[in-house]
Amino acid sequence: MTAEQVSQPPASGSSRFAVYDYVDGMERLVHAVQELSLARSLPDIQRIVRSSARELTGCDGATFVLRDNDRCYYADEDAIAPLWKGSRFPMTSCISGWAMLNRDAAVIPDIYRDPRIPHTLYRPTFVKSLVMVPIRKLDPIGAIGNYWAEPHQPSEHEVRLLQALADSTSMAM
Structure with missing residues (x-):
């Protein structure tokens, strides 16, 4: 991914995540990032991240997950x-673990059509x-998840933000 690819807003006007949303997201x-640079404790970081994650995409819930050896600890949420x-x-049985183990974002527009989702927990x-995105892709130490109450296809720009x-x-951690 080049810097040009990251910095360009969506070209299509048909996207639910329009150019003004992208610019607003970048400002947020x-x-x-400025708030995180001032954070001095993990609870401060969690508070900043959970509220910022919701604001960036307009989702209905956000979670802050920490890697705890072979487990995922759902440390905080705003939903x-x-x-x-x-x-x-267990990391192997939840989507935050999948994001950390695969060092990649999990984008799931319909949780009931994705075999990585433990449906009994979500029902x-x-x-x-x-x-769900990993915190520190090179060697994940956690994950941030955004959730929607209505079916939603997250845009590439939402995922990048x-x-x-x-x-x-x-870096703040």
Whole structure:
């Protein structure tokens, strides 16, 4: 990926994530990076990340997941309804673990059509679509997840903004 590819807003006017959304997202991202540079504790970082993740994409929920050896610890969340805050799951059986183990974003427009999703855990929740990105792609130490209550195809730019937040989070940690 080149710098030119990252910095260009979507060309299509038909995208739900329009040019003004991209510019607004970049401004919000810069603000979040500035806040992260001032954070002095993990709870401060979590607070900044969970609220910024929601603001960047307009999602209905965001989660902050930490890698805990071979488990994923859902350390914090900001969502329209409770999800998994305080829970631990094996890395091999949750989507945050998949993102960390594969060092890549998981973009899932329909959770019920994706075999990586543990459907029994998601059925009682509001979640219909999600994106999960690793914190520090080279050697993941956590993940940030965004959730939507309605079916949503996250745009490439939404995913890039969220990944940029995750990359900045790794430096703050």
